[in-house]
Amino acid sequence: GAVVSQHPSWVICKSGTSVKIECRSLDFQATTMFWYRQFPKQSLMLMATSNEGSKATYEQGVEKDKFLINHASLTLSTLTVTSAHPEDSSFYICSARGHSREPQHFGDGTRLSIL
């Protein structure tokens, strides 16, 4: 149980393109979803916390207009990187959680490369 699906797994696109990443909880309802960013050989850095039906809460230093998050249902959250530039290239990982005391379950991640 507790499977989280993330798509796409790999994106290569030109600078200025907007990229949408989907995160789905397949066998449970995710009250909360989280979006992380991970640079090579570094830890996971939380970008934002997303609760179904409400606006995402962004961490300090994360641009809301740059990283648009939508949590439309209890099983789906999306992250859109708008007008992506090479410095946005990274590994983006989502996670989902049911109740607050449950562990987070991670998607496979999306490797984003902006040329």
Add this chain to the structure above:
Amino acid sequence: GQQVMQIPQYQHVQEGEDFTTYCNSSTTLSNIQWYKQRPGGHPVFLIQLVKSGEVKKQKRLTFQFGEAKKNSSLHITATQTTDVGTYFCAGPNFGNEKLTFGTGTRLTIIP
């Protein structure tokens, strides 16, 4: 803000040797979670410890939560090549809403 540090940052061991990673939080934690991330993969939940001084075992892995609930350790006995990866501890902030991940310990095994 809350900081979670892990040592060592890297560990290279001969297959069959033991391995330990230590996790230290700047604040007291309600619980500590451990995750494993294989190279190129995503973090996979291993275990959660809640009680002060708690010790849990999963086959060759032993997890410990400190008495003050500010530190934790993961010990692997007789490492195997399948143990390769980065081990992260993670602690929730006040209210358990979100996790702060540790800096991670990257384990490589020499066959």
